[in-house]
Amino acid sequence: MRGIHATALLDAGIPVHTVAQRIGDDPAILLRNYAKRKRTKAADANLTDAIEKFASGLLGK
Incomplete structure (x- = not known):
């Protein structure tokens, strides 16, 4: 369950240090x-x- 929980949080964009x-x-x-x-x-x-x-920030879109 830890692996599923950690992977789900990382996939949601939660920073690594927060998940850890x-x-x-x-x-x-x-x-x-x-x-x-x-x-x-x-x-x-x-x-x-x-x-x-x-990319949009770099290209000024």
């Missing part, structure tokens, strides 16, 4: 244990949105 504190782990341990998990559609969508926002 919530589940009682160090951020490095959290990344080592859960960064290998399969990407989810939500994570892909969040990444796409973040890249689009970043």
Whole structure:
């Protein structure tokens, strides 16, 4: 359940240090244990949105 919870929070865009504190782990341990998990559609969508926002800021759209 910890893995599902941590992955869901990370996919929702919650910062790594916040998720680590919530589940009682160090951020490095959290990344080592859960960064290998399969990407989810939500994570892909969040990444796409973040890249689009970043690109629009650079291009002045």
